[in-house]
Amino acid sequence: MGASDERYSPIARLIHWLTAILVLTMVPAGLVMIRIDSGPLQNQLFDYHRSVGIVLMILTLVRLGYRLTHKPAPLPESMPLWQQFAAKATHAFLYGFLLVNPFIGWVATSAYGAAISVFGLFTMPAIVAKDRALADQLFQIHLVLGLLFTAAVVLHIAAALYHGLVRKDGVLGRMI
Structure with a gap:
């Protein structure tokens, strides 16, 4: 079996797709909740967004622990070095975001x-005292990072589709 045919383990694929489903529902909920009027729907979206953020932070810690003990499937040798670097950098950003931005949201919500x-x-316990000025600043950071994260997710999906539909080099199949 060549590098392009190697797949991630069933556990790694499960964690990946669970993360993907949560992200693809949490990000739109976050964008809608800040654009609609106050009321029951907005409250439900805030509750969902916050809940999923905490779950994603925990799931990412589990995923990182698993990844440290289980090597990922190697990238195809035919993949240009710049694409290998871009893939690794994007993954590092996605993992970092899935830890840092939910934490910032938690601190901001506490404030x-x-x-x-x-x-x-x-x-979740409040981790800082109530401070609306701090909350406003942190929510702005949370939003900017969320938009950058969304761009990275779109890039990740586009790259996967490019490898699966154009290059047909087995990269997409490793996670399906």
């Missing part, structure tokens, strides 16, 4: 004075 109930199962 705002709101609770984070994770799907009604438990409530």
